[in-house]
Amino acid sequence: MWQTLSLIAPELLLAFSASNLLVSGAFAKKDSATSIRYFAVAILIGYALIGFILGRPVGEAFSGLLVVDEFSYYVKAVIGLSAAAALMLTKDYFQSEKLDRFEFSVLTLYCVLGMSIMASANSLLSMYVGIEMQSLALYIMAAFNRDSLRASEAGLKYFVLGALSSGLLLYGASLVYGFTGSIEFPAIASQIAQNGVNSGIIAGMVFLLCGLGFKISAAPFHMWTPDVYEGSPTPVTGFFASAPKFAAMALIARMLIGPFGDIASQWQQVIIVMAVLSMFVGTLGALQQSNIKRLMAYSSISNMGYALVPLAAFSVAGVKGMLIFMSIYVITTIGVFAAILQMRIRNGMVEQISDLGGLSKTNMPLAALMTIFMMSLLGFPPMMGFFGKWFAFTPAISSGNTALIVLVVLALVASVIGAFYYLRIVKTMWFQDANEEFVTAPAILKNTVLISGLLLFPLLMLPFISIPLQNIIERAAQSLF
Numbered sequence: 094m095w096q097t098l099s100l101i102a103p104e105l106l107l108a109f110s111a112s113n114l115l116v117s118g119a120f121a122k123k124d125s126a127t128s129i130r131y132f133a134v135a136i137l138i139g140y141a142l143i144g145f146i147l148g149r150p151v152g153e154a155f156s157g158l159l160v161v162d163e164f165s166y167y168v169k170a171v172i173g174l175s176a177a178a179a180l181m182l183t184k185d186y187f188q189s190e191k192l193d194r195f196e197f198s199v200l201t202l203y204c205v206l207g208m209s210i211m212a213s214a215n216s217l218l219s220m221y222v223g224i225e226m227q228s229l230a231l232y233i234m235a236a237f238n239r240d241s242l243r244a245s246e247a248g249l250k251y252f253v254l255g256a257l258s259s260g261l262l263l264y265g266a267s268l269v270y271g272f273t274g275s276i277e278f279p280a281i282a283s284q285i286a287q288n289g290v291n292s293g294i295i296a297g298m299v300f301l302l303c304g305l306g307f308k309i310s311a312a313p314f315h316m317w318t319p320d321v322y323e324g325s326p327t328p329v330t331g332f333f334a335s336a337p338k339f340a341a342m343a344l345i346a347r348m349l350i351g352p353f354g355d356i357a358s359q360w361q362q363v364i365i366v367m368a369v370l371s372m373f374v375g376t377l378g379a380l381q382q383s384n385i386k387r388l389m390a391y392s393s394i395s396n397m398g399y400a401l402v403p404l405a406a407f408s409v410a411g412v413k414g415m416l417i418f419m420s421i422y423v424i425t426t427i428g429v430f431a432a433i434l435q436m437r438i439r440n441g442m443v444e445q446i447s448d449l450g451g452l453s454k455t456n457m458p459l460a461a462l463m464t465i466f467m468m469s470l471l472g473f474p475p476m477m478g479f480f481g482k483w484f485a486f487t488p489a490i491s492s493g494n495t496a497l498i499v500l501v502v503l504a505l506v507a508s509v510i511g512a513f514y515y516l517r518i519v520k521t522m523w524f525q526d527a528n529e530e531f532v533t534a535p536a537i538l539k540n541t542v543l544i545s546g547l548l549l550f551p552l553l554m555l556p557f558i559s560i561p562l563q564n565i566i567e568r569a570a571q572s573l574f
Contacts (some may be wrong), residue, residue: 099147100154100161103140103169104209110136111202118195126193130184133198134177137205141173151572153215157277160215167416167569168212168343172336175423176205178541179332182431185535186328189437192238201332204230208340215351217266217276220344224262224308227337228255234332235325247324254317258307265300268293269352281352290356298353302363305348308341309397310390312370319378322390327442330386331430334393335423342400342419346412349404350573357407364405365500371398372507379514384444385433388514389426392470395511396422399485402504405497406488412570414484417563421469421481421549428545429466435459435534435542446518451527459531460522462546467515469549472508477549482508 098105114132118125144150144166151162180201187193207226214220232255236248270276272293273284285294306314322330349360375395382388400422403414435456436443453460469478486504489497 097154099150100152101159102147103143103173104206104213106136106140106143107202107206107209111199111206114195114202115199118199121195124193124195126187126195126198127184129195130180130198133202134180136202137173137177137180140205140209141170141177144169154213155219157279158216158219159210159213160278161213162569162572163565164343164347164412164569164572165213167565168340169209171420171423172205172208172212172340175336175339175427176201176332178427179328179335179430181537182331182427182434182541183326183328184537186326186434190238190326192326197234197237200230200234204234205336208336211340211344212347214344214347215278217269217278220348221259221262221266223344225259227340228259228308231255231333231337234329235321237329238326241324243324244326245324247321250317250324251321254307258304258314260304261300261307262304265297265302265304268297268300272297278348278351282354285353285355290359295356295359298356298360299363301348302345302360302367305341305345306367309338309345309400310394311367311397311401312374312394315371315374315394318394319387319390322393323384323386323444327386327430327434327444330389331427331433334389334426334430338393338397339419339423342397342415346404346415347573350407350412354407361405361407361496364401365496368398368401368405368500369503371395371401372504373398376507376511379511382514383446385436385446385449385518386444388446388518389429389433392511392514393426395507396470398507399482399504402497402500403485403488405500406492406494408488408492409567409570409574410491411488412573413563413566414486414488416566416569418481418485420566421477424545424548425466425469425478428462428542428549429470431538431541431545432459432463432466435531435538437532437534438529439532446521447525448528449518449521450525452522452531454527455530459534459542462542463522464519465546465549467518471512471515 114129118129149166153160180198204227207223210219210223214223232248232252235251236244238244269281272291273281275281275284310318353360372395375391379388379391382391400415400418403411436448465476469476472478472482486501489501
């Protein structure tokens with residue numbers, strides 16, 4: 094009994110806390126949004142660290158529906174910390190926009206609970222439950238500003254296309270179940286190993302990948318991303334771009350390596366196509382953007398393409414590369430959206446890239462940190478983004494597979510093209526005439542931008558945490574195989 098409880102302690106913490114905060118907020122006599130937000134942030138931090146506090150017990154729970162291993166612990170730690178950071182960014186924005194309601198913090202906890210189930214999913218059923226729990230919360234968060242036409246449109250588009258992705262997932266799961274007779278990942282792998290693969294299993298796997306492609310906004314399933322990013326409240330967009338992407342990438346890795354590990358040659362082709370399309374659709378789409386949130390949407394599409402490259406290598410080094418790349422991407426994304434939240438003039442928020450004109454003259458620290466973020470997204474040495482792409486691309490090259498080597502070459506070409514829109518932001522900040530000065534930003538935004546910038550600067554990060562963190566990620570990757 095204690096073993097099972099210790100395995101699912103992070104999920105129990107989230108479930109009980111979210112339910113209690115929901116009841117507390119509903120019966121509070123005065124506005125409780127601020128206090129519940131702080132409670133939720135503390136719970137998320139506790140959730141991220143509880144597995145390490147308990148000694149990281151491993152095993153299966155709920156008759157094998159969930160598996161707890163080093164991989165899930167690392168994924169949950171990143172999800173919890175990034176969600177806590179994103180939730181803290183909402184305080185001043187929601188208060189200034191008169192959107193500050195306690196329900197948002199509760200939705201965040203339920204959303205993270207869904208991601209947690211995704212990270213530990215060991216069957217098609219638990220995978221679907223986790224995805225839907227996350228998605229239902231995200232639909233509401235996208236349309237949280239009910240008085241905004243853009244936000245309502247974003248929420249509706251996200252819901253409609255999310256329903257399509259759910260249909261693809263369910264159809265794929267039904268095909269896999271029909272041709273293997275099981276929904277548990279180990280049993281599916283055993284059936285494939287004993288009886289071989291057939292067209293029905295391959296079709297089911299492709300439908301599952303297509304459904305998950307929606308969740309990471311990989312092309313050609315990216316169409317919701319620019320509109321939802323632009324229409325959602327800015328701190329919500331920052332959350333969308335970080336924790337949910339990481340959880341979905343982790344689920345893709347677990348699904349491909351677990352039940353479908355014996356047919357890697359089949360799904361590698363799908364991953365390669367999705368990676369190439371994502372890199373170039375995202376990169377070419379970003380070239381035309383003038384709104385910085387839409388630009389970050391297309392940037393996220395291209396970055397998901399880069400994250401798929403190491404998975405195609407089907408190796409421990411490949412999973413490690415994906416985890417390192419996504420961890421650095423999450424840090425960068427949180428920092429970028431904390432910087433975007435500082436783009437406020439006396440008349441309200443601004444989102445155009447041109448509004449950053451002359452930022453180096455009006456707010457030198459913000460311009461310098463924003464430059465670090467852009468250089469990291471570009472993969473320019475010595476920023477951590479360069480090392481993220483290094484670890485992501487190296488396993489594909491080392492595999493000796495000609496198709497994967499070509500994939501890396503295409504990724505480098507896309508990165509070079511992407512330099513244009515990242516450097517355009519840097520040019521706007523440093524070489525254009527100054528626009529209206531932004532109003533003084535809250536301390537939480539300044540501190541988040543500063544911490545993210547420092548974490549991306551290798552001279553400060555590498556000597557202290559790089560090697561221990563790599564060892565943790567290495568163990569997480571090995572636990573999948």
